[in-house]
Amino acid sequence: MKPEELIKVLYEMFPDARCELDFTDDFSLLCAILLSAQTTDKQVNKITPILFQRFSTPKLMMKASLNELEDIIRPLGLAKNKSKYLSNLATSIELEFDGKVPNDVKILETLPGVGHKTACVFMAEYYNEPHIAVDTHVQRVSNRLGLVDSDNVLKTEKELERIFKKEDYIKAHLGLLFLGRYLCKSKNPGCDKCGLKDFCKFGKNYEKNS
Numbered sequence: 001m002k003p004e005e006l007i008k009v010l011y012e013m014f015p016d017a018r019c020e021l022d023f024t025d026d027f028s029l030l031c032a033i034l035l036s037a038q039t040t041d042k043q044v045n046k047i048t049p050i051l052f053q054r055f056s057t058p059k060l061m062m063k064a065s066l067n068e069l070e071d072i073i074r075p076l077g078l079a080k081n082k083s084k085y086l087s088n089l090a091t092s093i094e095l096e097f098d099g100k101v102p103n104d105v106k107i108l109e110t111l112p113g114v115g116h117k118t119a120c121v122f123m124a125e126y127y128n129e130p131h132i133a134v135d136t137h138v139q140r141v142s143n144r145l146g147l148v149d150s151d152n153v154l155k156t157e158k159e160l161e162r163i164f165k166k167e168d169y170i171k172a173h174l175g176l177l178f179l180g181r182y183l184c185k186s187k188n189p190g191c192d193k194c195g196l197k198d199f200c201k202f203g204k205n206y207e208k209n210s
């Protein structure tokens with residue numbers, strides 16, 4: 001299957017594939033991505049209105065105590081770590097970048113709590129810059145579909161960027177993400193409902209053996 005066809009089928013299955021985090025500006029998006037580690041975007045969306053009502057800028061968040069942040073984000077889990085990340089992130093943006101969120105992957109990666117995947121998701125969503133961020137979902141489905149044969153997310157990213165056209169990177173990322181998040185789950189992938197099952201070796205074997 002050609003990469004363009006793959007994207008077409010993904011969007012037939014998930015026509016609304018898009019970033020599911022709510023945000024109002026670059027700072028709230030970056031914080032929301034950071035908070036979404038090991039929880040769902042829906043959960044994050046319940047918390048961020050409360051968080052940003054009180055601490056809407058790096059300056060305000062920098063001044064918040066860790067306890068205040070932790071109390072708000074507790075329902076997301078990992079609240080101790082996440083509150084430290086938020087506090088350090090806000091402090092770094094305020095003091096080192098004059099309160100402005102950087103708009104460059106390499107610089108973003110230097111911020112506390114911001115890894116390569118977070119930086120790529122941020123740049124793709126906020127600036128429409130072409131990236132294929134590889135998280136656990138994209139990694140799993142890319143291997144199952146036989147697009148890559150890799151257990152290394154950076155290698156997978158490079159390989160996917162070689163396969164898809166640059167102008168399709170964001171669509172490819174969101175389509176693969178939705179496939180992994182909502183159908184091709186780690187346990188019990190929904191192969192019987194998947195538009196890619198004729199193309200997918202893993203799916204064929206899975207159906208045969210189940």
Ligand code: SF4
Nearest residue numbers: 184191194197200203
């Ligand atoms: S056929 Fe099954 S394993 Fe393959 S992509 Fe679809 S859901 Fe995943």
